Amino acid sequence: xxxxxxxxxxxxxxxxxxxxxxxxxxxxxxxxxxxxxxxxxxxxxxxxxxxxxxxxxxxxxxxxxxxxxxxxxxxxxxxxxxxxxxxxxxxxxxxxxxxxxxxxxxxxxxxxxxxxxxxxxxxxxxxxxxxxxxxxxxxxxxxxxxxxxxxxxxxxxxxxxxxxxxxxxxxxxxxxxxxxxxxxxxxxxxxxxxxxxxxxxxxxxxxxxxxxxxxxxxxxxxxxxxxxxxxxxxxxxxxxxxxxxxxx
Amino acid sequence: xxxxxxxxxxxxxxxxxxxxxxxxxxxxxxxxxxxxxxxxxxxxxxxxxxxxxxxxxxxxxxxxxxxxxxxxxxxxxxxxxxxxxxxxxxxxxxxxxxxxxxxxxxxxxxxxxxxxxxxxxxxxxxxxxxxxxxxxxxxxxxxxxxxxxxxxxxxxxxxxxxxxxxxxxxxxxxxxxxxxxxxxxxxxxxxxxxxxxxxxxxxxxxxxxxxxxxxxxxxxxxxxxxxxxxxxxxxxxxxxxxxxxxxx
DNA sequence: TACAGTTGTCTATATCAATAGACAAATTTA
DNA sequence: TAAATTTGTCTATTGATATAGACAACTGTA
Numbered sequence: 001x002x003x004x005x006x007x008x009x010x011x012x013x014x015x016x017x018x019x020x021x022x023x024x025x026x027x028x029x030x031x032x033x034x035x036x037x038x039x040x041x042x043x044x045x046x047x048x049x050x051x052x053x054x055x056x057x058x059x060x061x062x063x064x065x066x067x068x069x070x071x072x073x074x075x076x077x078x079x080x081x082x083x084x085x086x087x088x089x090x091x092x093x094x095x096x097x098x099x100x101x102x103x104x105x106x107x108x109x110x111x112x113x114x115x116x117x118x119x120x121x122x123x124x125x126x127x128x129x130x131x132x133x134x135x136x137x138x139x140x141x142x143x144x145x146x147x148x149x150x151x152x153x154x155x156x157x158x159x160x161x162x163x164x165x166x167x168x169x170x171x172x173x174x175x176x177x178x179x180x181x182x183x184x185x186x187x188x189x190x191x192x193x194x195x196x197x198x199x200x201x202x203x204x205x206x207x208x209x210x211x212x213x214x215x216x217x218x219x220x221x222x223x224x225x226x227x228x229x230x231x232x233x234x235x236x237x238x239x240x241x242x243x244x245x246x247x248x
Numbered sequence: 249x250x251x252x253x254x255x256x257x258x259x260x261x262x263x264x265x266x267x268x269x270x271x272x273x274x275x276x277x278x279x280x281x282x283x284x285x286x287x288x289x290x291x292x293x294x295x296x297x298x299x300x301x302x303x304x305x306x307x308x309x310x311x312x313x314x315x316x317x318x319x320x321x322x323x324x325x326x327x328x329x330x331x332x333x334x335x336x337x338x339x340x341x342x343x344x345x346x347x348x349x350x351x352x353x354x355x356x357x358x359x360x361x362x363x364x365x366x367x368x369x370x371x372x373x374x375x376x377x378x379x380x381x382x383x384x385x386x387x388x389x390x391x392x393x394x395x396x397x398x399x400x401x402x403x404x405x406x407x408x409x410x411x412x413x414x415x416x417x418x419x420x421x422x423x424x425x426x427x428x429x430x431x432x433x434x435x436x437x438x439x440x441x442x443x444x445x446x447x448x449x450x451x452x453x454x455x456x457x458x459x460x461x462x463x464x465x466x467x468x469x470x471x472x473x474x475x476x477x478x479x480x481x482x483x484x485x486x487x488x489x490x491x492x493x494x495x496x
Numbered sequence: 497t498a499c500a501g502t503t504g505t506c507t508a509t510a511t512c513a514a515t516a517g518a519c520a521a522a523t524t525t526a
Numbered sequence: 527t528a529a530a531t532t533t534g535t536c537t538a539t540t541g542a543t544a545t546a547g548a549c550a551a552c553t554g555t556a
Binding site: 012013014015017018019021022023026029030031062084086089121189190191192193194195196198208209210212213214237241242243244 | 260261262263265266267269270271274277278279310332334337369437438439440441442443444446456457458460461462485489490491492
């Protein structure tokens, strides 16, 4: 942002210190506050945001707790390096290849799996009957030891029986689908929204309460257009941005 | 969501009533709470979310204020119809055509315009020198009388001198660009994030404080690949979702 | 009518959030 | 060393947030 000094909202249900912490995170992401450099002093921030110094201190305390800042008495408060991952989304969206070059290691951890009857929404997406058995996988995407996504994925249980074992073993959706004869697939549709992280997301993504998650709801299809996978993924907005490439 | 009963977080900087209001909005969007039907009674909601009935009442009061719910003493609290707009994003993203079929009327209102030197970020995106003059437009997208987006757009001032007048007159980016000999253009890149709405967004989008906005940062190019427009758009997450179509 | 179920209002209390001011402790600079 | 700058700690006060309980007001139904 080119210094749009929009101010802070009061009595919204979101505390001032949380809003200011969000602003500082934005400032770091947008380059207003350089990495490894000192933040403006607390009194200056208090004036900039029109709040008391103690309120700024609460925001800073939260970000120190979060590992984003380090405060040193007498010297200043410093921005630790913490660039947001840029997660590409397009027809060939895949977790692992998408983050190549940004991280040295990444995989998908299977948190739990279950079989359940398909809800209307899932049945429609997968093109099966409502109530038919589907396998649900709860997974967490990890890159360089950090949690970067939390997803819930559904497969037709008849066609993909045992896929949870393949996921646990390979740590990859692409590799698991290969075992069922699917060597290539496409992202058919993606719907995007955002919300506050719920307790489950907070725990799995190692977020501080009040964090925002980006939510994608996607359907993957075979090259023939047959739906094979329905997934809802949550990404921590403070650590991940989604990049859409044209014609991809 | 298939009824994942994840609970609420305390002392996060986001008040319980705000979190519960968000959850109810999600519930409406996901179909957990049907439109025009009664919400569960306050005591049931209080138990479901593990909070006091008065806290649920605060959340409901906020949503009534927002026009999402209507409470009737003795009868119950009802969901007003309020479907989220689905805003398509792809290579041919355009405001007006994208919402066709979902709304009967839409246009872009020009809130203000100014000329300023390009920041590093904007200069890079537009392929011009840092400090060169750019025109900044502050706009609001409206559909059926409701604000659905708030955007800040930059153009090279040399090439698009007077585009603010064209925007004010036509209410359309596409139509304005035609006056400068650009009959077609493509969305080159889009980067997506989310944050709490700031004061400016709240006012322009008619949101209640604490609301979340989806943020897109996009570059449009001519068919030759020459960048012509750089824009940051904010969409109210409670009213708009973004839909990405493969191969678009 | 009587009753069960629901939202609306009131009082009271405890904790969190925000402001205000003063001063201590550590670091850097003159 | 002395002064200026910056973060850390403490006390005090106010308003918002959350819980608790009781009861009134309204609706639909037995």
